[in-house]
Amino acid sequence: MAFSSGFSPHPRISYANAAPTGVASEAEYVEIGVVTRCDPLDIRQRLDAALPPGLDIVDVVEALTPDFAARLEASRWSIELAGVTRATLADAVDTLMACAEAPIERMTKGGLRTIDVRSAILAAEVVDSDPDATHATAEIPSSSPCAILKVVVRQVTPTVRPDDILAALRSVADFVPPVPALVTREQQGPLAAEGVFIQDPLAPDRESAGADGTPVVP
Secondary structure, eight states, X not given: OOBOOSSSOOBXXXXXXXXXXXXXXXXXXXXXXXXXXXXXXHHHHHHHHHSOTTOOOOOOOOXXXXXXXXXXXXEEEEEEEETOOXXXXXXXXXXXXXXXXXXXXXXXXXXXXXXXXXXXXXXXXXXXXXXXXXXXXXSSOTTSOEEEEEEEEEOOSSOOOHHHHXXXXXXXXXXXXXXXXXXXXXXXXXXXXXXXXXXXXXXXXXXXXXXXXXXXXX
């Protein structure tokens, strides 16, 4: 692994658009600088073996094209709301999507900021949870309903996070879930031409490599 220069060298590791604290994710990306060229499959296996259960390295690709972070244009989130019916959540989401703006206030490093949540939301859909899944908690019995909001959010500055979406639902539709939401990032990457579907952000690097993984010379 490569290290930075100076009196206090640090590993050259960059997390692009990392998920906020307290949420799960199936689509996190990290760039690691190395001093010699490595076999991506070997790196994946070694990193996967070193990480604790539940933290899985899905793929490793050699960076052959620039500006990876700029490709992470949007994220697809799953916001699971135990104790909420699909109809109740759908009504609240419809109210939010009908708004021209949905400003909320959030404390950032630069102080209190007003963020327009609605402008960052590209698509939103409410679905029922898996009937075989267990959502019971101390407050919510197993027989209670559970609705899931699937939402595609454009990467903007400041970032619109899942808790901002819930704050906007509370503001415009008076929607307050009975228990904290279970949030998972399912995808992140560049947007397709339609502006809703998220593509593989590693595709340019895969296309720049040959069948054996070596760079293609134009």
